[in-house]
Structure formats: C-alpha cells, structure tokens
Amino acid sequence: MANLPAMRSGDAAPRHRRRLVIRIAPAALALSPAEEYGLGVLVDLSRLVVLDDTGAPAPSSSSVVTLYTGTLATPVDGTPSVQAVASLAEVIAVADGAVTVPRALLRGVADIAGAAIEQASPARDRYGRTPSAANPLVAAGVEREPVVSTASARLREAVAQAAGSRPVRVLAPWPDGHRWCAALTHDVDVVAAWPAFTALRLVELVSKGQGRLAAGVLAAAAGQTGGDPVWAGVRAVLDAEQRYGVTSTWFMLCGTPTAATFRAGDLTYRPESPAARRIMRAVVARGHELGLHGSFATGDAAGVFGEQRVRLRALSAADAVGVRQHYLRMRPGVTQRWMAGAGFSYDATYGFPDRNAFRLGVVDVVPAWDAAGQRTLPLDEVPLVWMDRAQSKYQGIEDPGQWIADAMALADVCRRAEGLWVGLWHPNLTAALGFPGAPAAFERLVAALAAEHPYMAPLQRITEWRSLRRAVRATAVSADGNVTLAGPSPRAFEVIVEDADGRPRERLAATGPT
Ligand SMILES: [Zn+2]
Structure with a gap:
C-alpha cells in the first residue's frame, strides 16, 4: 500500500463555488x-x-x-x-x-x-x-x-x-480498498457478414507481407463453414472475463447500415438483428454494461446521438449512459457537446487510434471541457489508454504477445499512479476473422491485470465512483x-x-x- 501524503483540511474558501482544502486567496x-x-x-x-x-x-x-x-x-x-x-x-x-x-x-x-x-x-x-x-x-x-x-x-x-x-x-483512490483501477471495454464492430471481414483482413495481411499468417487465417475460416466465428469470439471474451470475475463495458453500433456505410467501414449490422440481440442479451445477462458505439453520422450532425441512444434503449431495456465513437472519430469539443446534449454521462473516445498512450495526460476520469463555450460539460471523459489494434493496424506488429506486453507496460504506469487504465479489446479478433492467437492473448491479459488486484467494473460504475469521490x-x-x-x-x-x-x-x- 502506498504511503499517501494527505491533505490538511483547508481553510475557508468559498466565496465562490470552488472550495478547496485550502483557502483561496x-x-x-x-x-x-x-x-x-x-x-x-x-x-x-x-x-x-x-x-x-x-x-x-x-x-x-x-x-x-x-x-x-x-x-x-x-x-x-x-x-x-x-x-x-x-x-x-x-x-x-x-x-x-x-x-x-x-x-x-x-x-x-x-x-x-x-x-x-x-x-x-x-x-x-x-x-x-x-x-x-x-x-x-x-x-x-x-x-x-x-x-x-x-x-x-x-x-x-x-x-x-x-x-x-x-x-x-x-x-482513498478506488472502492473496496483497491489502489488502482482497470477497465476492459469492447467495441462490437462485426456482427453480420463475417466472411467480408476475413477477406479484408487477408488483404491487409498480404499487403504487409504476412503470407504465413494469411494462410493460417484462411485455414481457420474454412473450418468455420456453417459456424459463427463472431458469436464464438463474443462467447470466448465473456467466458474469459467470467473466469476472473471481471465485468466490462460493451459498445454497440445502433444505426442502419447501407452499402455506403459498409464500404466506409462504418455501420455493418442492424442492432435489431437476431445476432446482435443475442450478443446484447448475453452481455447483460453476465452483468456487463451496454453503451453506444457512435457511428460516423453522430459526428456529422447534432441529434443523431439522441436517435441512436433511444434505439439502444429499446433493445436493451437499460438506458445507456456511455458512448465511444467508432474509429474514435470525433471533432473534439463539438462531438462532446452533442453527447452531453443527448443525455450521456460519459465519453470513452479520447485515445489515439495509432498508438497506445495518454491522450489527455491523465490516468483518471476528468470532466469534459468545452473550449468554445469556456465551460465544463456535464460529461465525464474516460480516456482510452490501450487498444488491441493500435500496434497491429498502424505499426505492423502482428504478435498478440507484444500487444499484451504493451498493455501491461501502460497498466504499470497507471498502477503506480494509483490511477485508471482503460483497454479496448475487439471480440471479433479470432482466428477465423484474421487474428490467430488473439483469443489466448486476451485471456493472458485478463489474468495479468487481475493478478495486480485492480478495481474492475463497467465504466458506469467507475464514473459514478469518481463523481462521488469528487463531491x-x-x-x-x-x-x-x-x-x-x-x-x-x-x-x-x-x-x-x-x-x-x-x-x-x-x-x-x-x-x-x-
Ligand atoms: Zn468501432
């Protein structure tokens, strides 16, 4: 347990709203x-x-x-x-x-x-x-x-x-005596038409000279005839987390796909489809949280967040309070204003697509700042620290073991600061969908995190704790x-x-x- 310097209670303060431990001059x-x-x-x-x-x-x-x-x-x-x-x-x-x-x-x-x-x-x-x-x-x-x-x-x-x-x-930093916090999150990008995603991944691997890996993917995909590697991937993630008593946060796309959105890598499934409903039921049944994965349209016009949030509520019976943008696509400030306007209480988008790091310079939850309006928004930012695909897609590193090593290096920084680590694992990272060895690597990640005894919970609970602690x-x-x-x-x-x-x-x- 760290030796914590503490504060002294402060003097007076509050002639204006901010009250410190301390008197403000x-x-x-x-x-x-x-x-x-x-x-x-x-x-x-x-x-x-x-x-x-x-x-x-x-x-x-x-x-x-x-x-x-x-x-x-x-x-x-x-x-x-x-x-x-x-x-x-x-x-x-x-x-x-x-x-x-x-x-x-x-x-x-x-x-x-x-x-x-x-x-x-x-x-x-x-x-x-x-x-x-x-x-x-x-x-x-x-x-x-x-x-x-x-x-x-x-x-x-x-x-x-x-x-x-x-x-x-x-x-104390986190509930129940924990000295740091780790949150696992999942963006559900793939539900329907899985062979198309395998094909895209094969193109990526071949273009990167990863012929042997591509051959392994082809063999795994061929073995899936009649099977559903998407559902298998979701189940493997749920099972791994259950083995370690971990609950997580799952972000679902909630728009209507078209040929154009499919080509753009944007919307590729309907949330009302039986396959998507099956995933959401399983997620909720195991005590995890559902959030909205905002499609490209949410970043282009005010009001779309509200429509997609209502659509998710109709399917899940729970009101989603959290959102993360697909492709981490947003306009900083503008998009967060729209998220707050739609009633979301937290945004989990602030991470880098091409590297694992601390985009807001914090290992913690912070209120969203609206620079144009010079005001704090009623929205918490939960920065994304690490993502499975950052090294693979942008740095050509295809060894899942290296992804996990990077995740744990950053988790170590968060642990030493008694802060929060947030990771994103896509449940579609399976052999048949192009990622041999990934599911086993995920299991190792969950085990390695749990071994360091973080507080682990869905983001809604984590942000509720932080709001309470802050007050x-x-x-x-x-x-x-x-x-x-x-x-x-x-x-x-x-x-x-x-x-x-x-x-x-x-x-x-x-x-x-x-
Ligand atoms: Zn996505």
Whole structure:
C-alpha cells in the first residue's frame, strides 16, 4: 500500500463555488473559466480533501493548509503547454500552511486534460479525425507520460510538506480498498457478414507481407463453414472475463447500415438483428454494461446521438449512459457537446487510434471541457489508454504477445499512479476473422491485470465512483485534528479518507439506495 501524503483540511474558501482544502486567496477570484477548470481537475486528481465551511468561521491557519493561485513569474509564454505542466508542477510553492499553484499550470491542465489545444486544431486525417500530431503531448514526445496526473501528485506532496503538524487527509483512490483501477471495454464492430471481414483482413495481411499468417487465417475460416466465428469470439471474451470475475463495458453500433456505410467501414449490422440481440442479451445477462458505439453520422450532425441512444434503449431495456465513437472519430469539443446534449454521462473516445498512450495526460476520469463555450460539460471523459489494434493496424506488429506486453507496460504506469487504465479489446479478433492467437492473448491479459488486484467494473460504475469521490468535502476540522466529512449519498460505495501515512481515518458509509 502506498504511503499517501494527505491533505490538511483547508481553510475557508468559498466565496465562490470552488472550495478547496485550502483557502483561496483574493487573486483566485479573477481566475478565468479555463483556470477554474484546471484547478478543479488538479485538486480532484490529487485526492486532497477540500474543506467546505461556507458560512462557518474560517478555521485558523494553524489547522488547515491554504491553497493560493499565483501568477509566479514563470517563463511560460509561448512554450508548449506540456512543458508548462511538466515544469510548473515543480514550482508549486510551499510555505508553512500554504501552497501556491501558478495560474499557468492551471491553463496547461485545460490545454491538455481539457483538450483545449486539440479543440483549436483544424487538422483532420482521412477519417475526419484530429490527427495524433495535433495533440500537444505527441508534439512534445511525452504522450506515454501522464503529465497532468503527475502534477496532481506533486500538489499532494506539496500540501503534505506544507502541513507541518496540521492534519492531512486524502480520499482513498478506488472502492473496496483497491489502489488502482482497470477497465476492459469492447467495441462490437462485426456482427453480420463475417466472411467480408476475413477477406479484408487477408488483404491487409498480404499487403504487409504476412503470407504465413494469411494462410493460417484462411485455414481457420474454412473450418468455420456453417459456424459463427463472431458469436464464438463474443462467447470466448465473456467466458474469459467470467473466469476472473471481471465485468466490462460493451459498445454497440445502433444505426442502419447501407452499402455506403459498409464500404466506409462504418455501420455493418442492424442492432435489431437476431445476432446482435443475442450478443446484447448475453452481455447483460453476465452483468456487463451496454453503451453506444457512435457511428460516423453522430459526428456529422447534432441529434443523431439522441436517435441512436433511444434505439439502444429499446433493445436493451437499460438506458445507456456511455458512448465511444467508432474509429474514435470525433471533432473534439463539438462531438462532446452533442453527447452531453443527448443525455450521456460519459465519453470513452479520447485515445489515439495509432498508438497506445495518454491522450489527455491523465490516468483518471476528468470532466469534459468545452473550449468554445469556456465551460465544463456535464460529461465525464474516460480516456482510452490501450487498444488491441493500435500496434497491429498502424505499426505492423502482428504478435498478440507484444500487444499484451504493451498493455501491461501502460497498466504499470497507471498502477503506480494509483490511477485508471482503460483497454479496448475487439471480440471479433479470432482466428477465423484474421487474428490467430488473439483469443489466448486476451485471456493472458485478463489474468495479468487481475493478478495486480485492480478495481474492475463497467465504466458506469467507475464514473459514478469518481463523481462521488469528487463531491466529498470536509465540513469541519476539530482542534484535535478530526475531520468531519459530507458528500452525496454514497449508496453502494464506502468512501474512506486516509491520513498522511495511508491509514484509514474517517469514512462515509454506504447508505443503500436512496
Ligand atoms: Zn468501432
């Protein structure tokens, strides 16, 4: 168990909405909306408990640590925001009972975790996506480092240093005593007409000089006469997860396919078809979550998300709250506004199609930032860290063992940061559909993840936990250093607050459904 620096409860705060563990100095009143967003993300990711003592007399500065936002003379103008975040995290100033966070750091958080820089980029690739090169972390060559999460850890350390004898408190990162979180997700891209997908994959393999692999695929496909490799692939994934007690999230396409959508690699099946219904029934029966896999049309016009969400609800009897775009195709900012408008509560699209890395610089859930509207959207971002096809499709690596090694390398980063790893495994990766050895590799991945004891759950549950954790506040700090907590009804979760040595101190107990 990590040795967690904790926070001290803070002084006053809240003349405006943001209440920190810490008192906000008057300059904070002039924070821009983007700086407010950055401050909220930084404090949330730090897990420091924020003091909300609105209306009560401010506690003395001997009982809390105060967080100031300052303009420190830092040479950040004109430098890439990633450098700002990486270097400014080192200049969080520490004094007795006070820390000062440069405002440039807060803007850098909005630029990276809020994807403000990507939202401003007009560049598009052949699928209409914002190319990876437009991401500031890629531009700086640090996309495999969660620079924003690292900055939040630095804030936590700074508060611990500033605390002296004051009580320090941090929220335990994940439910049930888990120190990190891993989420498995699945995009259902293939349901009907499977031989067409095998043929496409054969073309890909031959064009890459993978003749031997292609021959193996042909043999496996020939052996499928009369069988259904799509359903077999789904069942193999469900069975592997069941063996390890894992529940996951499945994204379904919910539009109407045409010859044009088929050719484009967009919609290829009807969700109302018996084969698609069978998959959804099996997913729900095993306790997994269904979400919407937004087709290309959802990114082209407002309103399509709503239609597809209604269509999924009619088939699944449950209201999908999550969405991930097919091909990760979206217009950063615009697409998320439409997702929020359709009533989704989280988006799981922010990953790179061509590499496994941390697109938003975090190993965690963050609120979506709307740069054009200068506001936080009522939508959580659950960034995608790793995907089965990133190495295969874009880097020519066809050994599933290497895919898994990369997944675990990134999972290790997430585990050490006590953060969240999100992986995408396509259930159509079977021998007959072009991927010999892939199902066995998936089983090894699930086993390797489970061996590190992460919290594993569908994304709806993970985002519910994060919303709850984000809302917990301290309401009082007693003279003897005890902290009083308040928050939304924890329902099925128990929230634990730890001291600087990682020892559980206070808790908000589960209250059952309310
Ligand atoms: Zn897809």
